[in-house]
Structures are given as C-alpha cells and as structure tokens.
Amino acid sequence: MTAPDRRSFLGGTLAAGLASGLAVQTLGRHAAWAEAGRRPSRPGEAGYGALRRVASRNTGEELLALPAGFSYTVLGRTGTPMSDGVPTPIAHDGMAAFPGTRRHTVRLVRNHEVRTGPGSPVGRVHVPGSARYDELGVGGTTTLEVDPRSGEVVRHFVSLNGTIVNCAGGMMLHRRGWLTCEETTAGPARGWQRKHGYVFEVPLRGPEPGRPAASMPLTAMGRFSHEAVAVDPRTGYVYETEDDAGRPDGFYRFRPRDPLDLSAGGVLEMLKVRGVDGYDCREGQTTGARLPVEWVTIDDPDPDLEGGAPTCAQQGLAKGAAKFNRLEGCWYGDGGVFFNSTSGGDAKNGDAPGADGYLEGYGQVWRYVPGRRDGGTLVLVYESPGRKQLDSPDNLTFTPRGGIVLCEDDAGSADADPHPLAPGLVNVNRLIGLDPRRGEPFEFAVNIADDSEFAGACFSPDGATLFVNQLGSTAALDPPGRTYAIRGPWGRGPL
Template identity: 70%
Template sequence: MSDGVATPIAHDGMAAFPGTRRHTVRLIRNHEVRTTPGSPVGRVHVEGSERYDELGVAGTTTLEVDLRDGRVVRHFVSLNGTIVNCAGGRMLHQRGWLTCEATTAGPGQGWTRKHGYVFEVPLNGPEPGRPAPSQPLTAMGRFSHEAVAVDPRTGYVYETEDESGRPDGFYRFRPRDPRDLAAGGVLEMLKIRGIDGYDCREGQTMGARLPVEWVTIDDPDPDLEGGDPANADGYLEGYGQVWQYVPGRRDGGTLVLVYESPGRRELDSPDNLTFTPRGGIVLCEDDAGSADADPHPPAPGLVNVNRLIGLDPPGRTYAIRGPWHRGPLQAGHGMVIACTM
C-alpha cells in the first residue's frame, strides 16, 4: 500500500465517505484477521504506532478511490493493535468509522490485553504511516461485536452481537456526549417486556409487534475469556431472520420480525445489510455451514456459497448476480460493499 505495508487479509465490513480530494470517495475497511498473537501472516501492522495491543494482528485500512475511473489513489493502515475486526458502523455526522472486535479473547489466549471492544477510526487524521491511536471504548461493552448503527437524532449507538453457539443480544449505548463516546455513558440490553429469557429464534410470527424494554448492564467491561461455547441449548438451526427495532417515544419501543428464511435457497445466515433508495434491503450472507446441501448453480463445485440477497418491500427474496455494473462508484445511500475474507 502507500505506506509500504502489504495489503492485509480478511476483508470485512466497511463504509464509504466523501473523499478529502475532488472526485474521490474514502473507504474505511475492516480486516477480520484471526491469526495467532503477533503473527506476521496478513496482519495489520505499522511499527512504532500507538497500538492498543502490541501483538494485535487486525485493524482497518483506508482507501481513497477516484470516482471517475475507480482508480485507488492511495491506501494505508488507519488503525492497528486490535483483533478480529468484523463489522461496525458510521460515527455520528459521518465523522468516521466505528470498528468492532468480534471476539472476547484476552491474555488467556496469548494477547497482551483484553479484547471485545469498539474503536474509533476518524475520517480525517490518519495518514500513511500514521494510523489513529487504538483506544477501546470500554463503556460500550465487552462482547463479541458485529455491527453498530448511530441514531442521528439522539446519538444513541445500537450494537449487535455475534457469539457463536449461544443466543446473542441487542444493545443500546446512551453516551454522555454523543460527540465524545470516550466520555462514557450507559449500556443497555433489549428485553421483551414482562418475559425473562425470551428467545426470538423459533416460534415467531412475521409482522407481529413485540413490546420491549431496556435493561441496564451494570458491568459493561467484565473480566471474561473468549471461546466458542457448544451449541447445546436444544434449538434447531435456522437460516436467518431480519428484525426491525422501532424506538418508542414513551416506552422501550417494539421489535418486529420482518423476514424469516424458510430455507437455504432463499437466504442463509444474513450478516450485514443496507437499504436501497426504493425501500428494499440488500443482505450479505455469512454462512457458517450446515448439514444440508448447498445447491448454487452459478457457482458449480463450490460449497457454502455466500451471496448478496435482495429483499423487496413485499418480502420476496432474490439473488443479486452479474453481469456486474462497471460504472463509477457512488457514495451514499443504496451502496453496498461486499468483502471476501
């Protein structure tokens, strides 16, 4: 890259922002590197930079792309010293990218620090050879993070969890200062109102509105060690759901099941998503694999194929495939960026 570092492996979630130069867009991209502590294989690493974990192998890179011809003008490490950077979301007012660690590993697994946090990557500031300091936002919770979304009206940050083998939660961080997440705040977890231990994976009705409330998490930064717990809770493996959270003005709001896949052919293991200008949804599959067959005619000989799947407003799915449009990139609403790891 422009900073002399080899392009890291394991591309994952990223977002497009207005570029710092005319006719450019700036992409901030995660690298979900899972190699051993300090491994040089495909890592995100700038010697002498301010890193959270000296043995960290993951982080983000920033690319500036010319909209006129798709040419990469420059690209460089913008954050390092983290591990397993999976997804994330835009900061308030598009000031940068919130990158998330999808793990709760720590010293017990050979790292020098605890992991499982959200980190800020400013849009402006990092330059080739000068990544942003990697400082964890511990008040936002320590768990296996997936994506985040910031409510532009309140500054609240909504967070999803991706821990294999057990039920996951949906979280809300209410910052003291929406423009300074490091100043702390309150972390909460969504709960179906009046029901303890409610599990949304089975027996749900699409379109039904579930009343919810928020429960405060007293210790957002627990001392725990990572590992994949066994999936022994008695629930059948499903193919994925899409839920909508509707905030309430006077209460916790409601949770609505928008779509539930009936089988692998329609949709399997949706991960991140974005909306189209016409109200549809584009979902990126992140299939962990299943026991049943995975037929996919456009990719003969491949197994556990991941696709981009469209979901239209009436609730119908369709696969998005070539011939691919080769025109200039367009930053803003309706743009989806899919990355292979």
C-alpha cells in the first residue's frame, strides 16, 4: 500500500470520531497534552512561576536561571581531577542516576560525546592499559558517587573508554547499569581502528577507579547513529532512537534472546504504521490521534557500510517503515516509551532542507504504547508551534511525579533564540517541563553561562534532586562541561 495523504488517513481510519474521551483513553493521565499549546496559561500559572538568575551554592557562579525556591550545586566540571587521576573529560551528555553505595549518595553514570579526532588527547576519556574496544577511541563514560544534599563528590572515575561520540543511552533492565550509545557510524576510513555505531554496556557494579569496564559492542542491536534507548521492564525489549541528521530516521525495537544478556543477540526491528508504507511522521500530524503500529525486521543489523551495504534505516524504509526526523531522547514511563523528534513538526525553524528536502520543525514529543496482542500504538503528545514554547528537544526524562523534562539543543542557524535572562547569547537553551495536568510546556531552567545544550536530565532515586548536564564543547576544553544537582520545592508544581 502506498502512503495516502496523512491528514486524510488520520481523518478516516484512525481519527474518526476522535473526541476528548478517546484522547483520555489513549494518553491516560497525560491526556491534556493532546491540547498542548492551544490554551495558554494566565501569567504565573504554568510550571513553578517566573525564573531568576541564581548563583551556584558551591562555586558562587551565576550559571542557571531557576524558579524561586530552587538552588543548585556544580559537580564534575571539565578538567577537575577525578579519583583515578584522569581529568574530567569534555562534552557531558546523556546520564542516569542510581542508588549509591553509601547512605544518602547517588551514583551517576555520564556519557561524554567527545568529537575530537582519533587518539586526540584533548578532553578524552582514557585509562591507559584498560580493555578498550578501539585504542584510538576518545569517548566513553564516567561514574560519579555524589551526596546531592551537600554537593560533595565522594569519588568519580572513568567507567568505560575506547568508544567515540557517546551521546545518550538508557538504563539497563532492572537498573543493573547503563547502556551507552555511539552517535556515529565512523570507522577505519576516518582514522579509527574499529567500526563504530554501536551500543555498549556499563555495569553498575564492577567498574572502579583505574579499572573501567571492558568496552564490547552489542552488534545485534544495530549499527547506526544511535541516540538513546529505553527498556520495557515487562518484556526486556529495548527501544532505540536514531539521529542521522539530514536523512529520515527510524524508531527501533530490539527483542533480545535473553533480556539479562544482550550480548546473546536477538532481533532488531523498525516501527511501521500498520497498513501504510513509508508513513511520514515528521509533519502533517494530528496531536492525540492513535497510529496503530507493526514492526519490520532489519535483516542485517551490523551492515558493512564501508562496503556499500544498505544502512539499517534504508533496510527498514525499503519495507515500509515510518520516517522520523532526528530522534533523540527516549525514556520509559507511565506504561510507554516517550521519545523526542528534535526537528519534527509543521512550524519550521528556517534552516536549509535535508537531503530529501524535508524542512526542519521546532520539535515533537511522541509516545509509543506497547501492545499485548498487537504491535502497539503511536501517539503524538506534543508538537511545538514555535521557538518560545519549545525549540529542538533532545534528551528527556520522565519525572517521579508524572511530568516530563525536555533538554533543548537549539543548533539552528536561521532562527536566533535570545533570552532576557541571558544577555549576549544568541541561541539560548532551556529545560522545558511538560505539565500532564495543564497540557502545556513551561520554562524550568535557562543556561545563562553559554550556548551549549542541556543533556542527561534524570532524577535521584528519591525524587528530591534533578541532575542535568551542560554539554560544553565537544572538541575543546572551553566552554567546560558541567553537571548540576538541582533541589527545591518539586511538590509545588508538576515536575
């Protein structure tokens, strides 16, 4: 079946008679997002109220703007010597929080999206003599044991190295560790010793200062420009997002043979809208409508790209899989998987079109609900109407109280994005909250230090602390990457 007009399709087989009751049934307690952006709040209603510039509790620097009552400390700044003697690397990206090994502590596993050349010493993640996948790899992860109440870093160290461009990832099943993803398919042709574009495991227990985990690629999970993953705790299936800028991207599902041993292999699949070949999710969508889903198999999950083999996305699209644009953050919550399309949507940001002519939008938030007897359901829960509401959502996290935090990555070149709290900055990035009760986005934090993106937002196991990274530079020591621990009156609002 060839793809019909999307709006006609939604108006016919999928959205006939769509009313508020159906939206509630589709989205559960997040039904209000179906109306997001259509009924703005009165001043002071949304989120936690007005923001103001705030100095860090431990450094005194004004780096963030936050609502009244919230404070933060700075952890793990680029260049700070760690417990293993290695300077804290550059490019702080995806991250997750786990219970610490000591009372009141939290263990963070943090990605470093280092984009320097093969073997470059600038800000790299590197422990000499350790078990590394690629001896020239400059990326990886660090682990921090922190006390969020005092802001003390108890210890921190390299927990995986020998990889490159570690962008995002996700928690392993039963929170046994972190899955870190390479956002590239570079290989020997670009100077690296090994092929890249894989997912790697960072076990929670095992890595210690001076003894990072061995970096072994999980090739059955696909070789593509990975962004993030989320694991369904009921099935152990791993959902994966792809961010290959300028080309249509896929939303993937990995069905492992053994959910507790991803290295044992499994089946990689790509999402397809049931009965429609090549359905284009990037634009022309209806918020709140139900899209029935099926899955197509990726026959060659580890393609020989250097030899001209079709990419994972090309394989899926050839079987009628759905198209997305720049899929990034991915998190399991409320019985489904929420994920961002950074540049999806009908409101366009003015940047030059991609390779297939697609014009980038300001971003979409999707929810996939697994089916018990079928392929599941896909729902667009929010689409940004413009940069003021939401500009280029990247990482995201589902909060303990049922909201969502979106990390902006405004890399647009055509649409300047200044902010009154950050004078002198042209493209300002924010943390945006999505309120499931009111169905609208709101500003929660503004990066007033530089124009780098927010990344790695995650809550401590007790829900009292929001950890988030400021990326900094991916190829230089300045601006530095930082990790923030934000505390305050969460119960006063929707996060």
